[in-house]
Amino acid sequence: MSRERLYLFDTTLRDGAQTNGVDFTLHDKRIIARMLDELGIDYVEGGYPGANPTDTEFFAEKPKFAHAKFTAFGMTRRPGRSASNDPGLAALIEAKADAICFVAKASAYQVRVALETTNEENLASIRDSVGAARAAGREVMVDCEHFFDGYKENADYALACAKAAYESGARWVVLCDTNGGAMPHEVESIVATVIQHIPGSHVGIHAHNDTEQAVANSLAAVRAGARQIQGTLNGLGERCGNANLCSLIPTLRLKREFVDAFEIGVTSEKMATLMKVSRTLDAMLNRAPNRHAAYVGESAFVTKTGIHASAVMKDPHTYEHVSPELVGNRRKVLVSDQAGRSNVMAELDRAGINYEKNDPKLARLVEELKEREAAGYAYESANASFDLLARRTLGRVPEYFKVEQFDVSVEQRYNANGQRVTVALAVVKVDVAGERLISAAEGNGPVNALDVALRKDLGKYQTYIEGLKLIDYRVRILNGGTEAVTRVLIESEDESGESWTTIGVSPNIIDASFQALMDSVIYKLVKSGAPT
Numbered sequence: 115m116s117r118e119r120l121y122l123f124d125t126t127l128r129d130g131a132q133t134n135g136v137d138f139t140l141h142d143k144r145i146i147a148r149m150l151d152e153l154g155i156d157y158v159e160g161g162y163p164g165a166n167p168t169d170t171e172f173f174a175e176k177p178k179f180a181h182a183k184f185t186a187f188g189m190t191r192r193p194g195r196s197a198s199n200d201p202g203l204a205a206l207i208e209a210k211a212d213a214i215c216f217v218a219k220a221s222a223y224q225v226r227v228a229l230e231t232t233n234e235e236n237l238a239s240i241r242d243s244v245g246a247a248r249a250a251g252r253e254v255m256v257d258c259e260h261f262f263d264g265y266k267e268n269a270d271y272a273l274a275c276a277k278a279a280y281e282s283g284a285r286w287v288v289l290c291d292t293n294g295g296a297m298p299h300e301v302e303s304i305v306a307t308v309i310q311h312i313p314g315s316h317v318g319i320h321a322h323n324d325t326e327q328a329v330a331n332s333l334a335a336v337r338a339g340a341r342q343i344q345g346t347l348n349g350l351g352e353r354c355g356n357a358n359l360c361s362l363i364p365t366l367r368l369k370r371e372f373v374d375a376f377e378i379g380v381t382s383e384k385m386a387t388l389m390k391v392s393r394t395l396d397a398m399l400n401r402a403p404n405r406h407a408a409y410v411g412e413s414a415f416v417t418k419t420g421i422h423a424s425a426v427m428k429d430p431h432t433y434e435h436v437s438p439e440l441v442g443n444r445r446k447v448l449v450s451d452q453a454g455r456s457n458v459m460a461e462l463d464r465a466g467i468n469y470e471k472n473d474p475k476l477a478r479l480v481e482e483l484k485e486r487e488a489a490g491y492a493y494e495s496a497n498a499s500f501d502l503l504a505r506r507t508l509g510r511v512p513e514y515f516k517v518e519q520f521d522v523s524v525e526q527r528y529n530a531n532g533q534r535v536t537v538a539l540a541v542v543k544v545d546v547a548g549e550r551l552i553s554a555a556e557g558n559g560p561v562n563a564l565d566v567a568l569r570k571d572l573g574k575y576q577t578y579i580e581g582l583k584l585i586d587y588r589v590r591i592l593n594g595g596t597e598a599v600t601r602v603l604i605e606s607e608d609e610s611g612e613s614w615t616t617i618g619v620s621p622n623i624i625d626a627s628f629q630a631l632m633d634s635v636i637y638k639l640v641k642s643g644a645p646t
Contacts, residue, residue, distance in 0.1 A: 120336065120366060120376045123157040123215075123288075123318065123344040124150050124359060126395070128187050130350030131161070135401075140168050142398055144177065150347075151182040153391055154380035155359075157342075159185040159215060164205030173209035181379060183253065186211040190218045190243035190256075193231035197246040207246065213253035215288070216243050220275040221264025233271055237278045244282035255286035257320055257344075262289065262296040265304050273311060280312045286342050287312055291331060294324025294354060298334040305338035318342030321357045323349060328357035333365065336372070347395050348404070360392050361408045368436050382440070389442035397495060397603065400588050409441045412494070416445075455480055458504075465501050469508060479507040489619060490592045490599050496617035498606075498637040499630070505640070512646040514575055514639050516545040517632065520567075522560045522624055538563040546573035561587060561627045568631055578642045579635060581609025589623065597621060604630040608638060 127143050130136065138146070143160065150158045158179070161169035163186050176184055188206040191197050206214050218240045219225045225236045240256060247254045256279035258264075258272070265272040276287045289305065296304075301319070309317055319335035319342070321328040332343050349358030363380050366372045392410040396403045405412045415438040438445050444460065458480050462469050469476065482503065483493065493500035505511040520542045529535050540563035541554045553570035557563030565584055572579060586605035591598045600623045607613040614637060618629030 117375055117377045118315075118341065120378050121156040121286075121318075121342040122154075122359065122363070122378060122380070123159065123185075123286075123342055124155045124346065125159040125187075125320075125344055125356065126150070126346040126350055128159045128161045129352070129356055130346040132352035133350045133355070134352075136350065136399055138168070140171055143168070143172050145398070146347075146395065147177050147179075147182075147184075149391055149394065151177070151179040152384070153387065154378070154384045155182050156379050157185045157213060158182045159187050160211070162187050163209040163211075164188070164202060170205075173211060176210040176212070183212040184210075185213040185215050185255075187215045187217065187257075190216045190239045191246075193229055193235050193239060197242040203243060203246060207250045207252070211252065213255065213285075214247045215255045215257055216240070216247070216279075217257045217259050218243075218275060218279070219260060219264075220258035220272045220290075221260035222268045222271045224260050224264065233274075237274060240275060240278045241282045244279055244284050248283045254284045255288055255318065255342075256284045257288045257290050259290050260292045262291045262300065262304060263293065266300075269307075273308065276308060277311055280316055285316065286318045287316055288318035288320050288342065288344060289335070289340070290320040291322055291328075294322030294328065296321075296327075296331060297325070298327060298330045301331045302334040302338045305335045305340050309339040314339030315341050318344060319357075320344040322351065323354040323356060323358075326354070328355070329361050329365070332357045332362060333372075336376070348392055348407070350395075358407075360388055360410050363388060364409045364436065364441050368440065386440060386442045393495060397588060398586075400590060402590070409436075410443060414438070415443055458483065461500065462504055465497070465504065467501065467504055467508070467510075473508070475508050479504060482507055486619075490601050491617055491619050492601065493617070495603060496615045496630075496633075498614035499616045499633045502616075502633055502637055502640070511636070511640060514546070514636065514644060514646065515572060517568075518543045518545055518550070520564065520628065522564060524560060540564040540567040542567040542570075544568075544572065546575065549573055560624055561631075564624070564628055565631055568628075568635065572635075575639060575644055578644045579638055582635065582638050583607055584631075584634070585613065587627075592619075600626045602626040602630045604634055606634040606638070608641075612641075 127146060131138050147158050147160060160172050163170050163173040173186055186206050186209040189202055191200040191203050197203055219229055219236055222233055225231060225233055244254050258276055261272055279287045317340045319332050319340045321331040343362060345357035345359040345362055347359055349355040363385060366378050367385055389410040393403055415434055455476055502511060522540045524538045526536045538557045538560045543552050551571050551573055553567045555563050555566035555570055557566055569579055584604060585607045588603045590601045592601055593599055599621055602618045603615055605613055605615050616630040616633035618626035620626035
């Protein structure tokens with residue numbers, strides 16, 4: 115039985131960037147775009163070239179994607195202008211993109227009130243813009259904004275907008291539930307009507323989540339015949355967000371109704387990285403992951419001790435609709451010692467750390483983890499620090515060196531050019547095999563100065579850390595008030611290109627940072643097999 119192809123369109127970097135508190139840097143956009151391509155997403159919408167310097171620079175060079183089509187977003191030509199005399203349209207066509215997604219009003223009310231133009235001029239704008247982009251060799255799609263409300267208000271005009279896009283050569287006509295108020299039965303019925311006029315293989319759905327039904331509405335559209343789904347990682351987006359691709363992807367791949375009928379670009383191997391992708395985005399945005407998110411949430415496969423836990427131990431599928439490993443998650447049974455040991459042993463297996471099942475040190479490691487997580491440590495986000503904690507508890511981490519003292523000062527002064535500058539100075543004293551070494555370094559901040567000073571001279575171990583560099587630094591305040599506890603996550607990389615994350619927790623941000631820096635250096639020494 116042949117299966118139809120469903121296409122996934124990600125708008126995390128554009129629609130997701132409208133989330134309150136989210137502000138992507140150019141570096142963030144490049145990393146996330148590459149991550150989406152590796153996941154198997156078909157279209158990655160990078161932003162709105164010409165709207166701001168970041169997006170304009172992002173579209174100055176096309177990313178080297180293996181799978182996805184790099185897509186630019188923008189408006190159709192403005193009313194009263196020609197396609198050849200519209201700066202916004204020109205910026206879209208000049209952008210280094212494979213495809214262009216135009217946003218166009220599909221509601222007679224919105225055309226009249228928001229655009230302040232006529233229905234006929236709006237249709238002409240759609241046709242002209244699609245034609246110009248097609249002539250420039252771009253794949254074109256039109257996001258029919260306010261489509262469902264527009265259809266309920268004036269079905270003939272909403273359909274006319276969609277048909278104008280398709281008949282002008284748009285590859286995809288995307289029906290947008292812009293205010294997120296449509297119900298699944300409405301979406302299914304309206305989409306079914308649309309595909310009587312436009313082939314379903316050219317129809318997409320863009321659902322917002324204002325009634326918590328964006329995923330349901332997206333699936334309803336697929337059932338009715340739509341073959342492209344737009345969404346964002348973790349459901350990011352303005353107001354209540356967009357359809358969550360972290361929920362849609364496993365549903366499409368694992369639920370029988372869809373897996374029998376459709377195929378998507380995300381393979382089972384890539385789907386197993388979904389939880390990591392979700393957490394990576396949250397970490398980049400310095401947001402706490404949604405513990406209760408479907409499939410990828412920390413609590414998605416958690417059961418407390420009691421009758422449910424007993425059933426899970428006998429048959430995991432009793433209270434699990436899919437196996438957690440399929441999306442990169444894991445099963446947890448809380449509270450009981452047996453469950454704690456099982457979880458820790460699973461982590462040790464994943465880290466490749468040898469252990470004896472009857473070793474009493476395992477129980478000590480379980481208790482240590484519980485105590486540290488209660489204090490604010492999050493080892494699921496810090497693989498290298500977990501590795502070191504486990505090895506230390508099991509007695510397998512050498513004491514390569516000992517930090518006797520460190521000191522950090524911050525000074526504001528005038529430089530030689532008469533400019534007022536702030537300089538941080540760090541001094542670190544270490545003992546390496548009985549040899550006392552003192553290193554000092556300046557930095558653009560206290561953590562940078564500490565990082566440079568710590569790695570400046572480690573005696574006989576210096577050659578092992580030459581390729582080590584800090585590539586990301588994230589801080590999160592765990593509780594409010596003047597006695598707030600700070601969690602620091604540091605991502606490091608070495609000359610092989612391998613990266614790892616370490617963690618530090620303390621009421622003092624410098625202390626927390628130094629813990630994470632120390633773990634990074636020691637992990638590198640362990641990884642390199644440095645002798646004691």
